[in-house]
Amino acid sequence: MCKESTRILLIGNCYYSVFRFRKELIQRLIKEGYEVWTAFPNGEHDEQERGEETAKEYGCHFIELSMSRRSMNVINEIKYIVQVNKLIKAICPQMVLLYTIKPNLYGGLLSHLHRTPYIINVTGLGSAFNRNRIIAWVLKKMYLVVMNSSFYTFFQNEHDHEYFNENINHRNVKVLPGSGVNTEEYYLQPYHDGDVVRFLYMSRVMKEKGIEEFLQAASYFKDYPNIEFVICGDCEECYEERLQQLEKEGNVHYLGQISDVRCVIKDSDCIVHPSYYNEGISNVLLEASSCGRAIITTEKSGCKEVVDAGKNGFVIPTRDSHELIKAIKRFIDIDREQKIAMGREGRKLVEKSFDRNKVINEYLKVIGMAVQQ
Missing domain, CATH: 3.40.50.2000 (Glycogen Phosphorylase B;)
Structure with a gap:
């Protein structure tokens, strides 16, 4: 498999999870010669269809998904699963990068069914694990299925890693420094004047x-x-x-x-x-x-x-x-x-x-391993 024929699909839960926190990764993948597709619900934070505009600006593709980030309405969940299934089937990516809980769980399971390698990023356990013990137990079991079938699993802190670690049956796991931060974009700001x-x-x-x-x-x-x-x-x-x-x-x-x-x-x-x-x-x-x-x-x-x-x-x-x-x-x-x-x-x-380049380099290394296979 060569880079020029490699389609990479990123699925997140909103504009920010993909284009704000993974912007530099997307740009680097495109520069390296990969064909990049992105998918998430548009307008979750008043983005007003910025997904399509930003995708054009970066030189990647964008597909809009419909997903409620917190609702557990069965019909809505089924609709989202159907959308993601159709998306993977239509694009036929060689690698899927997943972020946040619903994309991780549903996208991971569907990627596995399509025999597509995928990387999940546990960006925190969110509020779902606090709801009650039964929900937390079910989510943990689902996560372990997805983790054990993944090409690679990234965590963002040691606590989450330890929460799952004893039940993960492979070694393709690493703790990243969160999403990292672009220290050039978020440069050292001069201190304001005034007494306030x-x-x-x-x-x-x-x-x-x-x-x-x-x-x-x-x-x-x-x-x-x-x-x-x-x-x-x-x-x-x-x-x-x-x-x-x-x-x-x-x-x-x-x-x-x-x-x-x-x-x-x-x-x-x-x-x-x-x-x-x-x-x-x-x-x-x-x-x-x-x-x-x-x-x-x-x-x-x-x-x-x-x-x-x-x-x-x-x-x-x-x-x-x-x-x-x-x-x-x-x-x-x-x-x-x-x-x-x-x-x-x-x-x-x-x-x-916490420099974001550390995160990007880890992703490129893992994706490179998949390409070589």
């Missing part, structure tokens, strides 16, 4: 990402001079009215979904990510650190790996607004030069351990 200390939450506005703890902290510091709390990210319906009310009261500033977060990171002093979601490695923390900003996050796997406590940020227990408030106070109390120094330590950490 600005704390930024830049994630999906949902309970498991720690929005409750962030809002409680914002309320606590409401009357403190020169302290601001800013939120950007896709908002779950249940929080829309509440954010509007809190903004009217002056507790927070909500910016909505921001396509290029570098501008809001630049104007911030510290990124707060109090998540207890089952992350792979938090892209929020990687991007913030790469831009040279201090971080406050939790001891949850997928978050704690990006913090050298006291050097580039602070680590707190999950679901603990009191400890978050104490960490914010600590950050407020240090002088400007110390704040800048913490951000620079974060930049050093991602340059050393």
Whole structure:
């Protein structure tokens, strides 16, 4: 099999999972001579059909899928499975790259049935594993079937690797440094001028990402001079009215979904990510650190790996607004030069351990192994 005849299909759960976090991999594959196809549900985060436009820009193909990321409606799941089956059958890829839980499980099973080698990337266990023990048990069994049939399995943190490891029957497994971060695109940002200390939450506005703890902290510091709390990210319906009310009261500033977060990171002093979601490695923390900003996050796997406590940020227990408030106070109390120094330590950490080129090189190595076979 030669590169020129090799079609590679990437399946993710939204625009961001494919074209934001795998952009450099796609571009490198195309440069290496592979024919690249991408597939995901369009418009999940108000992308407004950007999938097709971005595919044209990069020189790859795009197929739109219909999928509900969280729903377990049987009819919708069957429809999605039928779509993916038709897609694999029509394209006849020589390799399938899968990301996030539903593409991993359904895409993996279908690739196996079509005798197509595939690589799965466990980008975190997500909220599904927290629902109840029966669902978690079923999902683990399904994942093990897919992992044991895969050409290769990538994990993004050691916790997830250990959760499955004793039941994986082959050695084609590796832990990656998350999705990595493009340190050239997320370059070291100059520190803003002014007396305001600005704390930024830049994630999906949902309970498991720690929005409750962030809002409680914002309320606590409401009357403190020169302290601001800013939120950007896709908002779950249940929080829309509440954010509007809190903004009217002056507790927070909500910016909505921001396509290029570098501008809001630049104007911030510290990124707060109090998540207890089952992350792979938090892209929020990687991007913030790469831009040279201090971080406050939790001891949850997928978050704690990006913090050298006291050097580039602070680590707190999950679901603990009191400890978050104490960490914010600590950050407020240090002088400007110390704040800048913490951000620079974060930049050093991602340059050393989380550069996206490390991830790309691992994928190219594994895909090369498949091509040679």
